[in-house]
Amino acid sequence: MADYILAAWFLIIGIHLILFILFFSGGYLKFPYLLGYEIIFPFIHGPMLYLYVLCVTGRNPGMKIWLLNGIPVLMIGLLLSQLLLLSPWDRLAAYQSGNNGYKLLSKVIKYLMILSGIVYVALSLFAVRKYTEGISSQYSNTEKMNLNWLYYLIAGIALIWIAVIIKNDILIFSIVVLFIVVAAYFGISRVGILNIPALPDREDPKELDNEVVKYQKNSPGDEAIQSIYRKLVYKMTQEKLYKDPELNLNTIAQLLDVHPNTLSQVINSVEHKNFYDYINRQRIEEFKRTVVLPENQKYTILSLAFECGFNSKTSFNRNFKKYMNCSPSEFLKNQSIHME
Missing domain, CATH: 1.20.120 (Four Helix Bundle (Hemerythrin (Met), subunit A))
Structure with missing residues (x-):
């Protein structure tokens, strides 16, 4: 069209x-x-x-x-x-x-x-x-x-x-x-x-509006939010879901057995971030952990970034600078690490 x-x-x-x-x-x-x-x-x-x-x-x-x-x-x-x-x-x-x-x-x-x-x-x-x-x-x-x-x-x-x-x-x-x-x-x-999949629940706008209203009215309480958040943290820590470059909200929601709107609300209320920022922050932290390991010094910066879940150099550099207020090369220089 x-x-x-x-x-x-x-x-x-x-x-x-x-x-x-x-x-x-x-x-x-x-x-x-x-x-x-x-x-x-x-x-x-x-x-x-x-x-x-x-x-x-x-x-x-x-x-x-x-x-x-x-x-x-x-x-x-x-x-x-x-x-x-x-x-x-x-x-x-x-x-x-x-x-x-x-x-x-x-x-x-x-x-x-x-x-x-x-x-x-x-x-x-x-x-x-x-x-x-x-x-x-x-x-x-x-x-x-x-x-x-x-x-x-x-x-x-x-x-x-x-x-x-x-x-x-x-x-x-x-x-x-x-x-x-x-x-x-x-x-x-x-x-x-x-040529990408349509955003979930967007095929029928009326149905989407009804879902949003429904979940706003039936918002989970603080206890439920904390419970879901603990499960999310556990999955992220143990299974490192963020390493999947195609990771999306629906996938994690299915793993946690919660509605995507509820999971989005949990991330927003606890982390004060949207899904994109939350996952990419995890990837940055993973990069910081792996890049300092001696056995990883033989790899390039970009290869480690891809290993952490990023799918492009531009995305990695932009997110790194956003959270660390410096470029990846500047960070490595401060850590006395020399990599390409």
């Missing part, structure tokens, strides 16, 4: 660019038949961005979401209906005369366009952030699920709206072209990132 939306969006952008060139090159003087329709297109890009983000983050929008996001476009069409129903030459005359009615309409459209841009950029950012928080509460390694590149696309749209506000036509055209190139690159090259 994400690919179909991206393809449709590129087609819409292409048509919009043709109208854009036609309008600003003065071609509309010879061909006024499309005059006025270019105003509708800026209101389509925001919904397309948001719907694309929803699909990429695994929440395929239903018919209700499609219809809701189509309402702003429909409203603009109705607002312009009086102008668009005029003959092409009458529309051209209204545009060239710059009468008060047309000026007022143009001003209203401009502010609505800016509002649409702000709203949909904010909605898209919120959707990506929600996805990021969701995978951090479910998975211990999120490198393959990282969708930070979506922020580039959202930033690109934001830059286009800024260019629209300052009315720089060349800048608008240049940013749009660059945006298409970037969107095409990430949309195609990052497609593998999307």
